[in-house]
Amino acid sequence: MKKRLQEIIESLIFISLEPLTLEKIKSVLTEFEEKEIEQAINELLENYMTNERGIHIIQAAGGFLFSTKPEHDSWIKRLLKVERKGRLSSAALETLSAIAYHQPVTLAEISALRGVDSTHTLKTLLQKRMVKIVGRKKSPGNPLIYRTSEKFLTYFGLNSVNDLPSPEELSKILEEEDISEEDSPAQ
Amino acid sequence: MDASTCYQVKLEVFQGPLDLLLFLIRKKRIDIHDIPMATITREYLDYLDRKDRINLDREAEFLLIAALLIYIKSQMLLPREKPLDEEKDPRQVLVDQLLDYQRMKAASGHLKEKEEEEMQQWKRTVLPSVYSEDEIDLAESFFTLMKRKEREGIKTIKGKEFSLEEKMKEILALLEANESIDFLDYFYHQESFEEALVAFLGLLELIKSKVVIAIQEIHFKPIKVWLQKEYAKSN
Numbered sequence: 001m002k003k004r005l006q007e008i009i010e011s012l013i014f015i016s017l018e019p020l021t022l023e024k025i026k027s028v029l030t031e032f033e034e035k036e037i038e039q040a041i042n043e044l045l046e047n048y049m050t051n052e053r054g055i056h057i058i059q060a061a062g063g064f065l066f067s068t069k070p071e072h073d074s075w076i077k078r079l080l081k082v083e084r085k086g087r088l089s090s091a092a093l094e095t096l097s098a099i100a101y102h103q104p105v106t107l108a109e110i111s112a113l114r115g116v117d118s119t120h121t122l123k124t125l126l127q128k129r130m131v132k133i134v135g136r137k138k139s140p141g142n143p144l145i146y147r148t149s150e151k152f153l154t155y156f157g158l159n160s161v162n163d164l165p166s167p168e169e170l171s172k173i174l175e176e177e178d179i180s181e182e183d184s185p186a187q
Numbered sequence: 188m189d190a191s192t193c194y195q196v197k198l199e200v201f202q203g204p205l206d207l208l209l210f211l212i213r214k215k216r217i218d219i220h221d222i223p224m225a226t227i228t229r230e231y232l233d234y235l236d237r238k239d240r241i242n243l244d245r246e247a248e249f250l251l252i253a254a255l256l257i258y259i260k261s262q263m264l265l266p267r268e269k270p271l272d273e274e275k276d277p278r279q280v281l282v283d284q285l286l287d288y289q290r291m292k293a294a295s296g297h298l299k300e301k302e303e304e305e306m307q308q309w310k311r312t313v314l315p316s317v318y319s320e321d322e323i324d325l326a327e328s329f330f331t332l333m334k335r336k337e338r339e340g341i342k343t344i345k346g347k348e349f350s351l352e353e354k355m356k357e358i359l360a361l362l363e364a365n366e367s368i369d370f371l372d373y374f375y376h377q378e379s380f381e382e383a384l385v386a387f388l389g390l391l392e393l394i395k396s397k398v399v400i401a402i403q404e405i406h407f408k409p410i411k412v413w414l415q416k417e418y419a420k421s422n
Contacts, residue, residue, distance in 0.1 A: 116203035164294065167290055
């Protein structure tokens with residue numbers, strides 16, 4: 001029975017289009033106890049980790065999702081005839097981090113944080129659905145307020161925004177960068 | 188200023204004035220909490236002077252920070268009766284903004300690494316069926332349908348124009364609400380030939396830009412339209 005539960009969950013993850021959340025799995029598998037389900041998922045994950053397979057289950061945007069393993073990238077590209085996947089521009093990445101760390105934010109706030117007018121970049125991010133509008137701010141002009149979307153999480157392989165390094169961790173990264181810079185011989 | 192500070196950097200390298208300031212601070216090994224305003228302002232203005240190409244939009248942003256630098260410098264030059272408190276340091280605004288920006292840059296570097304990692308892990312982006320509908324077949328079905336409708340006598344509503352963009356939005360909204368739509372059914376409910384035609388062009392456009400996918404699993408069966416996974420439910 002336990003084995004079967006694992007199999008059922010596996011098929012549910014396989015067939016879903018977006019990361020499948022634990023809540024969703026539970027709501028479908030009404031005949032099983034929550035604890036059983038959680039245990040089965042953990043075993044399934046372990047199973048995929050230990051077995052030698054080309055695909056694995058990753059956790060993104062608060063759910064589970066099948067993906068290929070990074071080491072097979074070059075063959076998949078060959079199959080799909082993809083040379084190089086499009087990446088986000090540095091302006092887009094900067095804007096996304098401004099939003100991710102300060103959300104909910106308005107366009108004016110994003111621009112102020114970056115010191116650069118971000119209208120165009122934000123528009124592109126909206127089109128790419130990396131960012132979503134969540135309402136209007138109750139301040140003069142009622143500007144729109146933005147948040148990062150589920151797609152943002154899936155795109156960067158994050159489970160939630162809390163997965164991003166905290167401001168303290170970021171400061172630490174910066175310190176390390178400074179040290180390594182000082183170590184390297186001056187140009 | 189010694190010769191080593193003579194560097195030539197194109198404006199495009201920097202994301203903005205804050206990026207440039209951070210670069211200068213690093214270059215001069217300046218402590219961000221204790222910025223020598225005179226040095227940094229001179230460096231900054233030198234850089235703006237040396238720049239040859241002018242982009243009006245971006246220029247304003249660079250000038251704004253230049254103005255801020257000069258303002259802070261002037262504030263610091265003003266004689267005061269009492270020495271400045273730590274809190275009243277006119278540089279604080281700038282320091283806070285720079286620190287914030289620096290963290291943001293670190294975060295975007297982190298995102299870049301994550302992006303790189305994720306790029307190598309492929310996920311399924313289309314629905315299980317891989318038969319993608321030939322556009323010519325779609326066109327054929329469409330005209331068959333319109334002919335059938337013609338026989339029933341279409342009432343044409345005049346004076347209304349349909350925009351392609353509007354129709355595309357309508358189809359997307361419908362797909363977001365219903366997951367999939369029946370292609371023939373959808374066109375059958377269009378009010379006029381013009382409207383249906385615009386809607387059809389919109390659908391083709393959506394298929395072309397890979398936003399939706401049209402599938403007919405068996406010939407003569409209904410053609411179903413889905414959102415591509417990347418566009419589905421990301422809201």
